[in-house]
Amino acid sequence: MCASYESRFSVRQLVDAFAHAGIEVGMDGGGLPNLEPREEVRPTDTDRIVRAAPDDPDRTLLAPARFGLKASAPKRPPVINLRSEGRGVSNAATSGRALLPVSGFYEFTGDTYPKTRWRLSDAGGAMLMLACVWRAGVGAGGEGDADGFALLTGEPGPDIAPYHSRGVIPLPPAAWADWLFDRVPAADLLIPPPAGTLIATAAPRPSAARDATQAPTLFDL
Structure with missing residues (x-):
């Protein structure tokens, strides 16, 4: 399960990472956007x-979306995690498979506040590509026409298990095209990473008052 993540890389690093996997990344609106580092x-x-891409199922698009899908019931928090087990995910005009590029994601341990925050990242220092689902016009955050995405979760795997009973699913580069272009069934790709894929480092916030564990805003459906 993941309620927040780190995004520290340039758009050139992102484009190059996909190029090494044999995938060209198109840009929404044309030119390269400026991706500001975000802690x-x-x-x-x-x-x-x-x-x-909506106009070409064999081309990718770097597109804006809000973290979280609007809940189906009113006054419920946004859906940011979706269980992968038994879930068929296919590409369509208004929904489908996606990858979220991150430089790390956060998990929390402890029974009392403030909990210990851990940053999990690629053991080799590369970007992680987390499997997710996107949907058109259901992004959480007040804009009714904004696209949204939710991260897929599954069994945590040996690297995540010490920090949570479920985990997000980083896909290896060899699986990126199969996932994005809907070539392989989801169940064959959405598996926990092997031991040694991720490393964890303590990542305390400057201000404990901002700890996201004070106000949980997620479902894991």
Whole structure:
């Protein structure tokens, strides 16, 4: 489960990472956007995801979307995590598979406030591409026409298990195209990473008052 993540990389680093995997990333609106480093992205914040382009299912698009899907019931918090088990995910005109590029994501341990915040990142220092689902016009955060995304979760795997009973699913580069272009069933790709893929480092916030554990805003459906 993941309620926030870190985004510290340039658009050139992102483009190069996909190029090494044999994937060209198109840009929404044409030119390269300026991706500002962000220490923490939280539910309802706007970010960019990589998904199949609507006009060409074999081309990708770096597109804006809000972190979280609007809940189906009123006054419920945004849905930011979705269980992957038994969930078929296919590409369509208004929804489908996507990857969220991150430099790390956060988990919390402890039974009392403030909990210990941990940053989990790629053991080799590369970007992580987290499997997610996007939907048109259902982004949380007050804009009715904003696209939204939710991270897929599953069994935590050995690197995440010490910090949470469920985990987000970083996909290896060899699986990016199969996931984005809907070539392989979701169940064959959405598996926990092997031991040694991730490393964890303590990441205390400057101000404990901002601890997201004070006000949980997520479902894991």
